[in-house]
Amino acid sequence: MKLTCIYCMKREEISAETKVDWFYNGSASDYRKKLIYQYDGEPHYPDDSEAYWKGRLTWNGSKDLQDISISIVNVAANDTGTYECEVSRFFKFDSFEHSTTRKIKIELKVKMKATQDITALYSEIMMYVLLVFLTFWLLVEMIYCYRKISKSEELAQDTA
Template structure:
């Protein structure tokens, strides 16, 4: 039986849009190739558009197999976060500031290498980024914490009930074990008193 090598599954997921001030943030850009066995030349251009302006500002580039930072305010603030097979062509902001809020464009160009022709495809993904002062509460984590406390209270109550039940059971067992001994000791004493009583004729 022949076993072939399996290729990693590519899932096109949207990027998160809420960044936290002072924290790193990944701008996710997934571009799945339908035929992984076909070689392709890939180029990725990242652009930023401020909220008050519609100008596309180049901020990062991937070309000829190498990531390349672009001169300007974004220099040394971005890093490549893509995969080796270039299905994932994401980048990461090292330290988010309020100025990072705005629109990001991930522009991908692929030129496929077939025997007789070289078709190409261009894709663009847009990410609207918002910057918050602190991370918002995760409702799932909050519900989990509440359930944990409720479970702890229930287990404490159950343990208390079990302790009271066991204490009463042990106390009742001790009383029952003491009664026969008391009766046993009391019978000879009563019998002795009866023997010592004078017989009336």
């Protein structure tokens, strides 16, 4: 399960340092969020990370750090909750430094039984309709070209 976090406030020509903290809060009644994953030059688990998360979270971000997503391996019902991606950027310009922070919350609800997405069903139906239409169109084009070639050959034989 990919937890998507995108923060595009960075350009290649501007020197910037990026720090990312991923937090988890399992219940609405408990307002304490737990730090579960970090990126500070490279992705890693925090020192006081719970054993529950170790080995289950993987960095899924891009090299340019615009996409700073993580993935949960072997998603379980206990993973339901609120995840928060906190991104801090430190920009260095010639005359000054600037920092910015953004927090993105993601609600994850793990269901025991998967439900079929209606959008996927519609796209599958459209794919088959398009496939039949294109096959029919190709057949008509082939017949048209065959007749045109046959007529031109008949005409060439008649004139000869």
